[in-house]
Amino acid sequence: NEWIYRQKGEALHRALRDANISLAGTSIFEAAFGVGYYLSRWRSHGVGQVTGVDLSADAVEQARMEYPDFDLQCQDLAELAPSPTPFDVVFAIDVLYHIIDDVQWDRAVRNLARRVRAGGALVFTDQFWAVRTHRSAHVRRRRFEDYVEVLGEEGLTIEVRRVFTRYLGHDRGTGMGPLW
Numbered sequence: 352n353e354w355i356y357r358q359k360g361e362a363l364h365r366a367l368r369d370a371n372i373s374l375a376g377t378s379i380f381e382a383a384f385g386v387g388y389y390l391s392r393w394r395s396h397g398v399g400q401v402t403g404v405d406l407s408a409d410a411v412e413q414a415r416m417e418y419p420d421f422d423l424q425c426q427d428l429a430e431l432a433p434s435p436t437p438f439d440v441v442f443a444i445d446v447l448y449h450i451i452d453d454v455q456w457d458r459a460v461r462n463l464a465r466r467v468r469a470g471g472a473l474v475f476t477d478q479f480w481a482v483r484t485h486r487s488a489h490v491r492r493r494r495f496e497d498y499v500e501v502l503g504e505e506g507l508t509i510e511v512r513r514v515f516t517r518y519l520g521h522d523r524g525t526g527m528g529p530l531w
Contacts, residue, residue: 359444380403
């Protein structure tokens with residue numbers, strides 16, 4: 352896991368650089384921060400304000416102890432209340448494909464899109480398939496067009512698309528990894 356997280360961290364750094372996104376002094380929102388790997392990266396990037404949610408109360412409790420200066424809450428992405436202040440960058444790394452219910456996924460993606468300030472960015476990872484399919488009890492693959500449609504209805508366009516990692520996924524033979 353440590354090796355994979357290092358690879359993902361390096362891939363994220365390259366992707367942010369390629370998209371010309373600087374995090375220094377920005378406000379960010381992280382969806383489903385889990386074990387908090389990226390929370391430490393936000394600090395090293397000089398982020399000004401960090402807000403995040405996770406569905407696991409245990410994850411939130413642990414992260415709050417380690418990052419008391421971050422605003423971390425236990426919430427479901429599909430049930431987020433509107434944010435009074437939009438964020439410069441919203442991250443959803445390796446989370447959206449775990450929302451297997453399509454209605455909940457749609458609501459979660461819209462909630463995240465609505466958290467992005469004008470001129471800001473939504474950075475997410477997923478593995479796009481030609482058709483929607485369940486890969487396991489906790490993974491649902493969707494089409495790139497599904498994201499384009501929902502984000503377009505929320506006023507966002509996908510401007511940059513990069514390979515995030517080639518090391519994970521069910522289609523190792525193709526070399527296609529999650530994209531954002």
